[in-house]
Amino acid sequence: MHVPDGFIDAPTSAVTAVVATGALAVSLRGARRELDERTAPLAGLVAAFIFAVQMLNFPVAAGTSGHLLGGALAAILVGPYTGVLCVSVVLLMQGILFADGGLTALGVNITDMAIVTTVVAYAVFRGLLKVLPRTRRSVTAASFVAALLSVPAASVAFTLLYAIGGTTDVSIGKVATAMIGVHVLIGVGEAAITALTVGAVIAVRPDLVYGARELRQGLKLRVNGVLVDAPPSRSAPTAPVAARTSRRALWITGLATSLVLAGFVSFYASADPDGLEKVAHDKGIDVKAQEHAAADSPLADYGVKDVSDARLSGGLAGVIGVGVTVVAGSTVFWAVRRRRGAESPSEAL
Structure with a gap:
């Protein structure tokens, strides 16, 4: 659902850029409370x-594919702000390095794919956990x-933005x-990927799943008819070492x-246009689409320039993308975590 340049007019794009900047500022502050030495x-x-x-487009209908948006997955694993x-971070890397999603439309894409998906998904997730049994299966x-x-929800948000500033x-x-x-069909694929990933992590390290934090309760002992916290095990000092490993x-x-x-695996992804591309082509909303400012990037369109073998070119681009994204993301979250550690006790409250 990466919106290219030219779909949304300049004033609307500028407003969404302001909205996205504000949301990122709020998220940076909120992430300080979510991130710790385990989750950063x-x-x-x-x-x-x-x-x-996101490189693994899957077919959803005749001539149409979809891919993960990731807002729900990220919110449940590491928290909504984070x-x-x-x-x-993913959208920024894709826009700058891979010419995927317009640079003038970056505010639109962050608002639509990062903010809307995360807020809606986490609100629904928390609402369901209030009525479901407190189990790992409920989290999944x-x-x-x-x-x-x-x-x-993201498709509705795009439609509203298009209604305001469509070209x-x-x-x-x-x-x-x-x-x-x-996008309802694409949502089924998104849901399957998200549930499988969350289920896999929660099976081995439930303490690392932000959305499952309320399932982690300390051991209780009944003393004189009253439940009290059990004292830590004598082997507790060795637990952090095992956890780090x-x-x-x-x-x-x-x-x-x-x-x-x-x-x-990305080499075997569907080559059909994704939901937005298909709709844009069929309905004619792409007639004013502009060439990406980074169209001449060495990694544009998820291929390495001057590498003629398609499999090798795409594979190298994917590996580079993962490497750059993990470094960029880790740097951001390390800085956020360090800022939290530098706060005074009064600021941390």
Whole structure:
């Protein structure tokens, strides 16, 4: 759903840029409360994983494909504020390096794909957890529904932006019907990917899943008829070492998976246009689309310039993209985490 330059007029793009900047500022502050020494390294990995999976377009209808947006996945794994930052890092890397999503439309894309998907998904997720049993299966089920609804919500947001600042004269009703219809189907794929990923992480390290934090309760003992917190185990000093080892193994496994997906599996992704591209072509809202400012980038269109072998070119571009995204994301979240550590106790409250 990457919006190219020329779909939305300059005034609307400027307003969304201001909205996106404000949301990112709020998210940076909120992420300080979400990130700790366990989740900060995971956040950079989540951004890289989203980048990799977004390269895997899957067919959803005749001549149409879809791909992960990632807002729900990021929000559930590392928190809603950090989730907005994760998806924004991905969009920034894609726009600058791979000519995917217009640079003047960056505010539109962050508003639509990072903010709307994350806010809607996390609101639905938290609402479902209030009525479902407090189990890991409930977290996985809630993540499925939240991700499913976040994608058509993003399509509605795009339609509203197009109604305000669209550059072509096309019936909004036709755009809305086409966008919502195809993105409901894409949402099913988004939901499956999100639920499988959340379920996999929660199976091995539930303490690293932000959305499952309320499931982690300390051991209670009944003393004279009153429940009290159990004292820490004598083996507790060794627990952090084991946890660090486990986190390291999870991080390496996640990075290796992202590299394989982007560097190899992406070659077999659907070549059909995604939902927005298909609707734009069919309804004629792409007639004023502009060439990307980074069209001559060495990595434009997810291929390495001057590498003639398509498989090798795409694979190298995917690996480079994962590497750049994990470094950029990790740097951002390390800085946010360090800023939290530098705050005074009164500021931290």
